[in-house]
Amino acid sequence: MYMARQNKTTNSTDKEDVSWRERFAALGNLPAFFRLVWQASPGLFIGNVLLRLIRAAIPATTLYVGKLIIDQVVQLSGQSGPADTTQLWWLVGAEFALAVLSTGIGRAVSLIDGLLGDLLANRISVQLMEHAATLDLEQFEDATFYDKLERARRQTSGRTVLLSGVFGQVQELISIGFLGAGLAVYNPWLLLLILVAVTPSFIGDNYFNQRSYSLSRSWTPERRELDYLRYVGASDETAKEVKIFGLSGFLVDRFRTLSTDFFQQNKKLAISRAGWGVLLTGLGTAGYYGAYVWIVLRAVTGQISLGDLTFLAGSFRQVRSSLEGILLQFSSLTQEAIYLQDLFDYFAIKPLIHSPRTTRPFPSPIREGFTFENVGFKYANSADRWALRNLSFTLQAGEKLALVGENGAGKTTLVKLLARLYDPTEGRILLDGYDLREYDLDEVRHNIGVIFQDYTRFKMSAGVNIAVGDIDERTNQPRIQQSAERSLADTVIAKLSGGYDQQLGRSFGKGVELSGGEWQKIALGRAYMRDAQLIILDEPTAALDARAEYEVFQRFAQLTEGRSSVIISHRFSTVRMADRILVLENGSLLEIGSHYALLEKDGRYAELFGLQARGYQ
Numbered sequence: 001m002y003m004a005r006q007n008k009t010t011n012s013t014d015k016e017d018v019s020w021r022e023r024f025a026a027l028g029n030l031p032a033f034f035r036l037v038w039q040a041s042p043g044l045f046i047g048n049v050l051l052r053l054i055r056a057a058i059p060a061t062t063l064y065v066g067k068l069i070i071d072q073v074v075q076l077s078g079q080s081g082p083a084d085t086t087q088l089w090w091l092v093g094a095e096f097a098l099a100v101l102s103t104g105i106g107r108a109v110s111l112i113d114g115l116l117g118d119l120l121a122n123r124i125s126v127q128l129m130e131h132a133a134t135l136d137l138e139q140f141e142d143a144t145f146y147d148k149l150e151r152a153r154r155q156t157s158g159r160t161v162l163l164s165g166v167f168g169q170v171q172e173l174i175s176i177g178f179l180g181a182g183l184a185v186y187n188p189w190l191l192l193l194i195l196v197a198v199t200p201s202f203i204g205d206n207y208f209n210q211r212s213y214s215l216s217r218s219w220t221p222e223r224r225e226l227d228y229l230r231y232v233g234a235s236d237e238t239a240k241e242v243k244i245f246g247l248s249g250f251l252v253d254r255f256r257t258l259s260t261d262f263f264q265q266n267k268k269l270a271i272s273r274a275g276w277g278v279l280l281t282g283l284g285t286a287g288y289y290g291a292y293v294w295i296v297l298r299a300v301t302g303q304i305s306l307g308d309l310t311f312l313a314g315s316f317r318q319v320r321s322s323l324e325g326i327l328l329q330f331s332s333l334t335q336e337a338i339y340l341q342d343l344f345d346y347f348a349i350k351p352l353i354h355s356p357r358t359t360r361p362f363p364s365p366i367r368e369g370f371t372f373e374n375v376g377f378k379y380a381n382s383a384d385r386w387a388l389r390n391l392s393f394t395l396q397a398g399e400k401l402a403l404v405g406e407n408g409a410g411k412t413t414l415v416k417l418l419a420r421l422y423d424p425t426e427g428r429i430l431l432d433g434y435d436l437r438e439y440d441l442d443e444v445r446h447n448i449g450v451i452f453q454d455y456t457r458f459k460m461s462a463g464v465n466i467a468v469g470d471i472d473e474r475t476n477q478p479r480i481q482q483s484a485e486r487s488l489a490d491t492v493i494a495k496l497s498g499g500y501d502q503q504l505g506r507s508f509g510k511g512v513e514l515s516g517g518e519w520q521k522i523a524l525g526r527a528y529m530r531d532a533q534l535i536i537l538d539e540p541t542a543a544l545d546a547r548a549e550y551e552v553f554q555r556f557a558q559l560t561e562g563r564s565s566v567i568i569s570h571r572f573s574t575v576r577m578a579d580r581i582l583v584l585e586n587g588s589l590l591e592i593g594s595h596y597a598l599l600e601k602d603g604r605y606a607e608l609f610g611l612q613a614r615g616y617q
């Protein structure tokens with residue numbers, strides 16, 4: 001990671017810079033963004049637009065009413081005799097009403113912005129999760145994918161800013177339209193002057209926004225590492241080892257180094273932004289006062305009325321600040337739109353493993369079985385190594401196959417290919433004579449149940465932890481209980497005060513932690529929930545005591561009666577129960593046969609079996 005960071009300062013800052021063209025192009029994301037907002041709540045969307053339209057007309061109207069009031073006052077004060085002030089009070093009343101209306105609408109708009117923002121954040125979160133579910137396992141093992149995911153995730157809450165930003169922009173633009181029309185009637189040059197006055201600070205701001213986006217983007221991996229360090233430094237899952245190995249100092253140091261580095265770079269940017277900001281806005285202010293002097297002089301020489309003076313000066317001030325706001329917002333808007341690009345980039349990632357257009361019905365029951373035809377597989381992130389190579393064998397229908405091999409031999413990889421978590425890099429896997437890729441992916445996954453060695457310990461109730469085997473059946477309590485009985489999880493659950501509703505893991509409320517073997521019994525229950533035709537257990541009993549292991553396999557034999565199963569195990573007491581044993585070495589098939597046939601062959605299996613048997617003597 002540190003290496004990567006050093007490289008970045010030399011070569012990737014350029015790459016991370018975003019050109020003007022890209023910034024404008026990013027605005028093209030706005031329609032898609034508004035579609036998201038519209039989908040979040042059409043009613044609030046329309047309400048927001050309408051209220052903002054009304055509000056946009058208020059500043060110009062107020063200024064104009066103000067002008068009329070002053071002209072009235074001047075006229076009345078010049079009159080001799082009793083003055084008729086009816087019209088004056090009407091005007092004052094109108095200005096008061098406008099002020100009240102403006103505040104009321106302002107409040108309503110921020111309320112709607114807030115509500116709409118929350119709905120939008122929820123909607124984006126849901127879409128992020130839904131999209132993640134469609135992606136390939138391989139994509140989750142790719143660091144650049146995580147960077148994208150991370151940037152997209154940051155979009156969920158930040159997009160509220162964009163929402164009110166864009167709506168606010170439109171409102172301001174309309175408001176400027178009204179005010180500008182008034183100014184143009186007196187002197188169109190005034191409008192031009194305002195534009196020139198605000199340009200320097202606009203350019204400056206744009207430049208700094210771009211730098212800050214580049215900085216934040218180029219730091220995505222480090223920010224992820226910071227999040228990770230924060231998690232490792234303070235979580236129930238790591239606390240044990242952090243304490244025992246005294247890792248806290250190491251973790252804190254690493255966090256401090258990274259975060260300080262980021263802070264320093266951010267600080268440098270923030271300071272130069274503030275300095276330039278003062279200078280460039282100063283230029284704008286000078287331009288503004290130049291025009292102001294011109295207006296005042298015209299009033300003094302009697303070319304415009306006192307009311308005109310206040311109207312012009314007010315409009316001028318308002319247009320300038322609105323324009324400044326718009327231009328400033330514009331640069332942050334393009335920046336937000338670029339962030340939005342990250343979100344849409346993430347949504348654009350397509351899974352490579354999916355169902356074909358026309359699918360073949362999944363055989364029920366499976367007649368021939370699964371045939372590996374010269375299968376080879378490389379993980380995308382270690383493309384120079386074959387995890388499996390030249391693998392050919394058939395897992396017959398109804399057969400119980402055990403996979404044996406040393407660590408890293410490729411056993412789990414083989415299983416992942418069977419479940420189509422990956423597709424073979426070369427060769428193919430046939431199911432009843434047809435490529436596994438021709439079947440509907442959901443049906444394949446439904447008919448193949450796998451309990452992995454690194455199964456997930458969901459911080460949810462014990463019942464749900466079993467029901468994940470077939471989540472649609474989560475309310476089917478008898479089924480859950482039956483599965484628990486078969487996997488011996490029922491004895492674990494009987495000891496829990498909350499029974500099946502007991503929260504597991506210590507992260508939430510009254511959650512309780514289980515022992516490794518107890519968790520494994522719960523996870524095994526998932527295999528019984530599913531009515532799969534092929535059941536795969538990847539080291540299912542590694543954490544179980546000898547008696548529990550024996551019992552689990554007695555029951556497993558019943559479960560898999562008439563179905564196919566694959567068991568990965570380093571325990572030969574388990575392995576020998578299989579119909580056939582496939583020995584893998586460095587990703588290749590070394591030998592395959594029944595326990596007795598392989599012992600007779602006196603090859604690697606016999607050697608490993610002998611080693612373990614001697615250990616027990």
Ligand SMILES: Nc1ncnc2c1ncn2[C@@H]1O[C@H](COP(=O)(O)OP(=O)(O)OP(=O)(O)O)[C@@H](O)[C@H]1O
Pocket residue numbers: 141379380381382387405406407408409410411412413414
């Ligand atoms: N996600 C991955 N990305 C890259 N390489 C991987 C990945 N998973 C496994 N490998 C590599 O593929 C090879 C086979 O791994 P696999 O997990 O299939 O071994 P295994 O036989 O199940 O080992 P064990 O007995 O330790 O569970 C190993 O060299 C491993 O380093």
